[in-house]
Amino acid sequence: MATVRTITLPHYPSYPIHICMFRDVTNAAFLRSQLLEANPDFDYAFLDPSMILSPSHLLGGTFLALHASLLSRAKTRTPHSELVFRLHPNNNIGEAYRKFGISDSSTAIIAVKLGLGPEVTNERVSQHLGEHVQGESVNVGEEAERVGDWCDVGKVRKVYKLENPKKKGGKKGAQINGVGKEVDERREMESVILGMITLKGS
Amino acid sequence: MSTTNMASTASDAQPPTTPPPTQPLHALPQPFTTSNLEVLTQGAEALVYKTTFLTPSTPCVLKYRPPKLYRHPILDKRLTKARLLAEARVLVKCRREGLSVPAVLGGDWESGWLVLEWIGGRTVRAVLDEWVHKFGLRARDGKTSEEEVKRELDEGLMEVVAEEKESQEAREGLMRLMQMVGRAVGKLHEIGVCHGDLTTSNLMLRTPERKEVVGRGPPRMTVSAQREAAMSGQDPPEVIPVQQEETKETNSLEGDVVMIDFGLATQTIHEEDRAVDLYVLERAFTATHPAAEHLFQEVLRCYGESFKGAKTVLKRLADVRLRGRKRTMIG
Numbered sequence: 259m260a261t262v263r264t265i266t267l268p269h270y271p272s273y274p275i276h277i278c279m280f281r282d283v284t285n286a287a288f289l290r291s292q293l294l295e296a297n298p299d300f301d302y303a304f305l306d307p308s309m310i311l312s313p314s315h316l317l318g319g320t321f322l323a324l325h326a327s328l329l330s331r332a333k334t335r336t337p338h339s340e341l342v343f344r345l346h347p348n349n350n351i352g353e354a355y356r357k358f359g360i361s362d363s364s365t366a367i368i369a370v371k372l373g374l375g376p377e378v379t380n381e382r383v384s385q386h387l388g389e390h391v392q393g394e395s396v397n398v399g400e401e402a403e404r405v406g407d408w409c410d411v412g413k414v415r416k417v418y419k420l421e422n423p424k425k426k427g428g429k430k431g432a433q434i435n436g437v438g439k440e441v442d443e444r445r446e447m448e449s450v451i452l453g454m455i456t457l458k459g460s
Numbered sequence: 461m462s463t464t465n466m467a468s469t470a471s472d473a474q475p476p477t478t479p480p481p482t483q484p485l486h487a488l489p490q491p492f493t494t495s496n497l498e499v500l501t502q503g504a505e506a507l508v509y510k511t512t513f514l515t516p517s518t519p520c521v522l523k524y525r526p527p528k529l530y531r532h533p534i535l536d537k538r539l540t541k542a543r544l545l546a547e548a549r550v551l552v553k554c555r556r557e558g559l560s561v562p563a564v565l566g567g568d569w570e571s572g573w574l575v576l577e578w579i580g581g582r583t584v585r586a587v588l589d590e591w592v593h594k595f596g597l598r599a600r601d602g603k604t605s606e607e608e609v610k611r612e613l614d615e616g617l618m619e620v621v622a623e624e625k626e627s628q629e630a631r632e633g634l635m636r637l638m639q640m641v642g643r644a645v646g647k648l649h650e651i652g653v654c655h656g657d658l659t660t661s662n663l664m665l666r667t668p669e670r671k672e673v674v675g676r677g678p679p680r681m682t683v684s685a686q687r688e689a690a691m692s693g694q695d696p697p698e699v700i701p702v703q704q705e706e707t708k709e710t711n712s713l714e715g716d717v718v719m720i721d722f723g724l725a726t727q728t729i730h731e732e733d734r735a736v737d738l739y740v741l742e743r744a745f746t747a748t749h750p751a752a753e754h755l756f757q758e759v760l761r762c763y764g765e766s767f768k769g770a771k772t773v774l775k776r777l778a779d780v781r782l783r784g785r786k787r788t789m790i791g
């Protein structure tokens with residue numbers, strides 16, 4: 259059994275989101291092959307944790323993917339591929355999988371399963387992932403607050419083409435309102451990224 | 461932008477005649493329902509609600525542009541989409557450039573809605589009203605002659621406030637607020653954006669986030685998180701200390717300035733558009749209180765120093781004022 263956290267997005271209470279994080283994974287190649295074969299038993303979004311900045315980053319993409327799927331506006335095959343696609347700043351699905359998905363050599367994974375039907379329960383997801391992912395499942399916390407713990411902030415910054423405020427001598431942002439207001443780097447990045455993925459493709 | 465537009469914007473700054481109802485009146489777009497939604501304002505273009513987004517502890521603003529039934533449906537949809545997209549694009553651009561504006565958290569242009577980061581605080585209009593109100597009470601208590609009050613007004617709000625106990629603090633707080641407004645508008649113009657509806661209702665003074673809360677209650681919980689918890693019926697937090705905390709915050713002039721409502725914003729570097737932004741803001745200040753004009757001088761001073769082309773915009777502002785006055789005389 260893997261430790262799966264089930265949370266619901268405000269306004270979409272009937273579509274629970276199941277989230278599970280693994281480390282020391284040894285069979286990423288197998289998991290990836292199941293995705294490539296489109297095995298219906300492996301209908302998950304397997305994400306690279308180094309590309310997930312924060313819970314809101316993950317949930318922002320999840321909301322958009324769920325919403326697009328429910329309104330039949332998805333651009334990809336499944337709600338789970340839509341999630342991977344939605345996280346990427348541009349419209350190339352292949353690139354989205356390369357950047358946000360797992361590779362054959364991944365050792366850390368975030369698995370997301372959207373509860374689109376009554377058969378998808380925390381228990382079943384936990385059982386299925388525990389059975390097929392060779393690795394150690396990690397508790398992501400009550401509100402999935404730890405999904406950003408393994409983020410490579412520099413990598414995320416690069417993918418979204420965000421300027422590094424430090425490189426500019428902290429000139430931008432922090433000084434507008436004078437008095438040494440500390441800028442929480444991740445929060446600031448998250449604020450821009452959520453806007454970017456919302457605007458993407460329009 | 462034409463001078464006719466400016467007139468309508470200035471009159472929009474007048475207080476609404478009917479108090480806003482507390483329950484949503486319109487059909488809402490999926491997935492929103494009346495539960496967990498609180499009406500903030502119902503403007504001509506957009507319905508504005510407070511709700512949560514992504515997590516139950518993330519407050520946000522939902523801006524919904526309902527279909528206009530008198531317009532052709534296809535045209536209406538296209539217009540709504542274009543305006544929402546323009547608003548969201550400008551917000552994201554500003555945020556990327558480090559300007560204090562609400563983040564875009566989500567949206568659906570086809571359905572006509574946008575979700576924005578919640579800014580905890582109050583509008584600059586409310587801040588100014590508080591100070592005017594304070595003065596008004598004092599004047600009625602002490603002076604009966606309207607002449608006398610008028611003369612004092614002409615000498616400026618600052619002089620009046622200076623007589624009060626917390627005078628020094630108030631003066632400094634208001635001046636600091638004016639400086640922040642001037643710099644924020646300067647920065648906005650510098651990155652190539654004009655706001656298009658720069659009234660004091662579209663500027664907010666954000667209350668600083670409190671890391672610790674006085675009194676009991678769960679550790680490391682902010683005031684808003686406690687409020688959330690209270691609303692969702694979880695462990696009620698210690699009410700009395702929190703309330704005291706908020707009363708204190710309400711009159712505080714601490715915090716930073718956040719610009720909101722980019723529904724009429726344009727990406728432009730034209731001096732005229734920039735000068736009109738300043739003119740609209742000036743009108744909003746003077747509509748609040750004749751004495752607020754003195755405060756506005758500080759906004760202009762800081763604006764003038766904020767970027768390279770700012771001084772020429774101030775010159776242009778003089779032309780715009782003149783035209784505005786002429787139009788008023790004819791009309």
Ligand SMILES: Nc1ncnc2c1ncn2[C@@H]1O[C@H](COP(=O)(O)OP(=O)(O)O)[C@@H](O)[C@H]1O
Nearest residue numbers: 500501503508521562576577578579661720721
């Ligand atoms: N991000 C926000 N955070 C907090 N309050 C907001 C926010 N956006 C708007 N409001 C409140 O709602 C009011 C109306 O929103 P606004 O965006 O100005 O819409 P409108 O176009 O109808 O004027 C504002 O004057 C402000 O009081």
Ligand SMILES: [Mg+2]
Nearest residue numbers: 661662720721
């Ligand atoms: Mg407004």
